[in-house]
Amino acid sequence: MNAMQPILTLTDVHKAFGETQIIRGVDLELRAGERHALIGPNGAGKSTVFHLISGHYVPTSGRIHFDGHDIQGASPQRINRLGLARSFQITNIFPKLSVYENLRLAVMRRHGVQNTLWRFIGSYPKVREETERLLEQVRLAARRDAIAGELSYSEQRSMEIAMALASDPQVILLDEPMAGMSHEETDYAVELIKQVTQGRSLLIVEHDMDVVFSLCDRISVLVYGQVIATGTPDEIRNNQKVKEAYLGEEVAA
Structure with a gap:
């Protein structure tokens, strides 16, 4: 375009x-x-x-x-x-899940596998690769295992931006x-x-x-x-x- x-x-x-x-x-x-x-x-x-x-x-x-x-x-x-993707005025995350798990869920939705049992998610390497890429892109790789609700406000907003990006x-x-x-x-x-x-x-x-x-x-x-x-x-x-x-x-x- x-x-x-x-x-x-x-x-x-x-x-x-x-x-x-x-x-x-x-x-x-x-x-x-x-x-x-x-x-x-x-x-x-x-x-x-x-x-x-x-x-x-x-x-x-x-x-x-x-x-x-x-x-x-x-x-x-x-x-x-x-x-088209959007974020909201109020941070919209799953506060009890880790940063990685939040982003993985967003990527799973894009691939239509959001209802897959988590023990089988390892069979979707593309989901893992895209989640890792998003973590790097928004500079949260070092915080991947942190609980989302315990992040600083700015880190939560960064994570929400990553979740919006997950749909490409x-x-x-x-x-x-x-x-x-x-x-x-x-x-x-x-x-x-x-x-x-x-x-x-x-x-x-x-x-x-x-x-x-x-x-x-x-x-x-x-x-x-x-x-x-x-x-x-x-x-x-x-x-x-x-x-x-x-x-x-x-x-x-």
């Missing part, structure tokens, strides 16, 4: 819960191979957009097009099989991956995300503007359920409407 072509497109997407309109006509385009941030104030609807893209919510109206497929209303499992997706959605991290942990996570998204498309929700401006090729700003601007980091930084609605003069400067 041409790097300028959209791999994911939202067209006039609406979502209402009863009489309450949350998403009010969102148009959004993620290009193949780009890193794209969706930013906006709390309550703007960013996580709702992620839920709509990943199949956890069904749009009230509008179209969501992913890699040649209309996916509005499709199940999360089907969307994942088509090549074309598009990765990350929902506030830096939340709760120290400055040092954030720097580590940014470099990790840069590495693992090479050759993939990334759509990220993130409140840390330093991360957004340094990581992303383009940025879309969501305010009250509508995208008010899309552009490069410099274009968004200097957009007067965005300054007034979200960034503020001081941050934008």
Whole structure:
């Protein structure tokens, strides 16, 4: 796919819960191979957009097009099989299993052997090889036998990114991956995300503007359920409407 072509497109997407309109006509385009941030104030609807893209919510109206497929209303499992994976604001792991076991389960799902008895899993060398590769890719090989619930927060988020990568997706959605991290942990996570998204498309929700401006090729700003601007980091930084609605003069400067 041409790097300028959209791999994911939202067209006039609406979502209402009863009489309450949350998403009010969102148009959004993620290009193949780009890193794209969706930013906006709390309550703007960013996580709702992620839920709509990943199949956890069904749009009230509008179209969501992913890699040649209309996916509005499709199940999360089907969307994942088509090549889209996501993480959540809250770390989503099996806390009593080891790092290796968590990642192996994610790889097993991709190969359709998640219901195989564990004593027979040794007969699937590809599962073992891919699990080992993921551990190396997210720099957790030294922590493979650690219990997931005992990892540091940043290590848990790294593991969750690995679990998203287990399906070998074309598009990765990350929902506030830096939340709760120290400055040092954030720097580590940014470099990790840069590495693992090479050759993939990334759509990220993130409140840390330093991360957004340094990581992303383009940025879309969501305010009250509508995208008010899309552009490069410099274009968004200097957009007067965005300054007034979200960034503020001081941050934008």
